[in-house]
Amino acid sequence: MSLPVRDQLKYWGIAAAVFALVLWFLGDVLMPFILGGAIAYFIDPVADRLERAGLSRAGATALITVIALLIFLLAALLVVPTLIQQMIDLVQVLPQLTHRFQTFLGEHFPSLLDGSSTMRRTLASLGTAIQSKGPQLIETVLGSAMSLVNILVLLVIVPVVAVYMLLDWDRMIARIDELLPREHAPVIRRLAGEIDQTLSAFIRGMGTVSLILGTYYAAALMLVGLNFGLVVGFIAGLVTFIPYLGAMIGGALAIGLALFQFWGDWLSIGIVAGIFVIGQVVEGNFLTPKLVGGSVGLHPVWLILALSVFGALFGFVGMLVAVPVAAALGVIARFAVEQYRSSRLYTGAQPPKDD
Secondary structure: OOOOHHHHHHHHHHHHHHHHHHHHHHHHHHHHHHHHHHHHHHHHHHHHHHHHOOOOHHHHHHHHHHHHHHHHHHHHHHOHHHHHHHHHHHHHHHHHHHHHHHHHHHHHOHHHHOOOOHHHHHHHHHHHHHHHHHHHHHHHHHHHHHHHOOHHHHHHHHHHHHHHHHHOHHHHHHHHHHOOOOOOHHHHHHHHHHHHHHHHHHHHHHHHHHHHHHHHHHHHHHHHOOOOHHHHHHHHHHHOOOOOHHHHHHHHHHHHHHHHHOOOOHHHHHHHHHHHHHHHHHHHHHHHHHHOOOOOOOOHHHHHHHHHHHHHHHHHHHHHHHHHHHHHHHHHHHHHHHHHHOOHHHHOOOOOOOO
8 A cells, every 4th residue: 555645745855855954064075976976977878888889887987087087187287277377367457458448438438437427436446346356256266166176076086986986877776776666666767767868968968068169269269369268268168058148258258358459450359259159150050959959858047046046055066966956846847747737637527427
């Protein structure tokens, strides 16, 4: 005899509350394990393909680990130092850019910058704030990042967790399947499959799109000669995870920097703008349809809401679990709507009467 629905809801509610409390109190401790699990989930299809090609699971994991280490070392030696230096330089030069913008407005639109204008007071306060708070902001961000994701976590714990979870991924999934309540196992497997399909399409697809576009933007902007092109490309690629937002933020930042650097050289400014136009055309017509698919069940507004809510409640760890939770809630919501539309509450059908 199965448990009553009320008891089942009570137990699942307790499980959800325990999950939230664990994230709340142990978020920093769990972060390397969540990161390692995310990396293992991201790479698992590659390991499966290598197994189908004839390698053992251990051999596939070892090959992936060696390649990942080489990529990490190249990035740490060639990209990361330049990226950090450009971010620091950008914050330091922002007051000069604000002053040049104010001078430009004074020459071409003097009425906007008379002594009592709101624009003048705004720009003056903005320049002062950037000059006084900019270096402090960079130091705070870097300091927080280093305290949150310290060297030990980056270099030891996360890779070790990722390797072990990748090695045992299939066995873990089989073990979890054995622990499912037998009455609901078919439904849970179906929902889990839909969640996995949504996550794989979105995380792996958008992660690849973000990496491709970020590399393209950074390389193209640096070839044009735009100062801080690597930073702009990094920001644009990172925010591309939320559709359309990456091009808007990166394009606005790049074109703004180009106007200051290339003022009068309209060809260079047009090339910078064209780089983002081409990126959007390629993303919308080729990358996203091929790598993500037309429908993954994660609307951009829903994704932004999930990131905001979980980030506010649980910090950085909450942002890590926001996308999987958003995907799971979306699948469960669609399942609930499907059940509702087939129920008597929606159809109004009467049960058949016995003759």
